[in-house]
C-alpha cells in the first residue's frame with residue numbers, strides 16, 4: 001500500500017518535470033530582430049565556381065543562398081528545417097571571376113511552420129572597392145517539428161522594414177502557387193522512358 005502511494009507520488013513528480021520540459025520546448029520567445037537571424041558568408045569567385053561565360057555559375061550561388069537562408073531559418077526556430085521553395089531568385093548582375101561575393105540572409109516573415117528568408121548577394125571588386133547588387137531572393141523553409149511556437153520577427157533598419165512589409169502579400173501569392181503546384185503534380189507522370 002505504502003509502495004503504491006510512493007509510486008503515485010513519484011509519477012506525479014515525473015509528470016511535473018515532463019510538463020516543465022514540454023513547456024520550455026513550446027515556449028514562445030516572443031520576438032527576434034532580423035539582425036538576430038542574420039547569416040553572412042563571403043567567398044572569392046575562383047575557377048571551380050565558374051560557368052562557360054567565366055562568371056559565377058548560378059547553381060553555385062543557389063547552393064550558397066540555400067545554406068545561408070537555412071542558417072537564418074534555424075537561428076529563428078532553433079530546430080531542423082527543410083527548404084520548401086525558392087521564389088523570386090533574381091540574377092541582377094553577373095559575378096565576375098576574382099571578385100568577392102558577400103551573401104546576407106535574414107528572416108523576413110514567419111508563419112505557423114514556415115519561415116520566409118530574404119537573401120542578397122553583393123559582388124565586390126576588391127581592388128577598386130566597387131560593389132554591385134548581384135542577386136536577391138526569397139526562400140521558404142519549413143520547420144520539421146510540428147507544434148513548435150515560432151517567434152515573430154521585428155525589422156529595425158529601413159531595408160528590413162521595407163522587405164518585411166511585403167510578407168503578407170508574398171505569402172498570399174505563395175498559397176495560390178502551392179495549390180497550383182499540387183494540381184500540377186497530379187498530372188505529372190512517374191514513368192521513366
Ligand SMILES: CCCCCCCCCCCCCCCC(=O)SCCNC(=O)CCNC(=O)[C@H](O)C(C)(C)COP(=O)(O)OP(=O)(O)OC[C@H]1O[C@@H](n2cnc3c(N)ncnc32)[C@H](O)[C@@H]1OP(=O)(O)O
Nearest residue numbers: 066067070071074080082083084085111112113114140142
Ligand atoms: C537535425 C537538424 C539539425 C539542424 C542543424 C542546423 C543546420 C543549419 C543549416 C540548415 C541548412 C538547411 C538548408 C538545406 C535544407 C535542405 O536541403 S532540405 C532538402 C530539400 N527540401 C526538401 O526535401 C523538402 C521536401 N518537402 C517536404 O518535406 C514537404 O513538402 C514540406 C515542404 C515540409 C511541406 O510539408 P507539408 O506536410 O506539405 O506541409 P503543410 O502542413 O502543408 O504546410 C506547412 C507549412 O509549409 C508551407 N509550405 C508547404 N509547401 C510549401 C511550398 N512549396 N512553398 C512554400 N511553403 C510551403 C505551408 O504554407 C505551411 O506554412 P505555415 O502555414 O505553417 O506557415
